[in-house]
Amino acid sequence: MRRWRGPAAILRHRLRYLFPGLLLLAAAARLERAMGRPAICRCGTVKLWEGDALGPENSQHIADWYTPSHIVHGLLFYAALSWLAPRLSLGARALIALGVEIAWELVENSPWVIERYRAGTIAQGYEGDSVLNSVFDMLFTLAGFALAARLPVRAAVALAVGLELLALVAIRDNLTLNVLMLLWPVQAVKEWQAG
Template identity: 65%
Template sequence: MPHPASSLISRRHAAAVALLIAATGLIEWAEGRPPICRCGVVRLWAGTADGPETSQMLADWYSASHIIHGLLFYAALCWLLLRWPAGVRLMLAVGMEAAWELIENSPAVIARYRATTIAIGYSGDSILNSLGDIGFMVCGFLIARALPWRASVVLGVVLELAALWAIRDNLTLNVLMLVHPVEAVRVWQAGISPNAQIIFARSYD
């Protein structure tokens, strides 16, 4: 059965999405974000949670969170704006994701990450990683559009559990630690025994 007109993503919408992503990169460049990792290396994947290449390469374990963003944006925008063209909803999702990338890489939020999470040396994303994050959100949005909603829920849960298993972090914990830091969670994420909590806490002073 063909898609109804409201579910189609036209070339015009796709072009607008591409322009939004390009504009985000230009804004980040103007704000002084490095185009690629300052180490001078470009990789498709960085597999560590807190290594120097995390948030610098095209993808890492946190890319799963951005796929989940796409699943959530699709669900929310379908609920709020079901009669709007899918292409317009995709543009709105990209706009929201781009806004988050700009906020996430602001000095205030970077300082918040360093103060409340295990990302002690975090200095923000490279432009490559940031635009990759937006791309993964688009993938999540398009996956949600193609799958039954129950399958999208299962996918989101699997991605959260996979990241939790691999790096002791995921979208849920990331939001929790930014909004309401829990010291026990921070210690657990760092893989430090409870007896070392005082030493660990002092490392953030």
């Protein structure tokens, strides 16, 4: 039988995962700065939204057309970790999801992957993320994870499909095509994306 926990116990439980999460975010930001990533857009401004997916300020501000893919990351990480590690607490699984997303952000902003994006996708001018954008990508992943933890499975699947379709219609790109074009570039897809 599960015993009732008061608000103080619930707060202590959540703080147990909050501080390590904040430390992971801070460490990731420091690593990205050490990799030479700019803290904010080189344009010198910070915007909530950048709508030009092929422009020089894409992946430099808080959110852009690739933000939905990070929410989908969170939805997928929740599903995978619920299956792989169902006995771990939600907080522990969220920390693992954050760690995986941080690893992806570090790899994604490596010179090799940036060059791979330029060669294999329509993002010829892509220079990688600013630290600001990268940290918010991590936070949007956690938002997707939190949504998946609260939504019925069908609603989470519908949200993931809807976000993928939204990005596909808006910019002819999404997480699915991004992974495909990074791992196995298809010329026909590249031509279609170029429109």
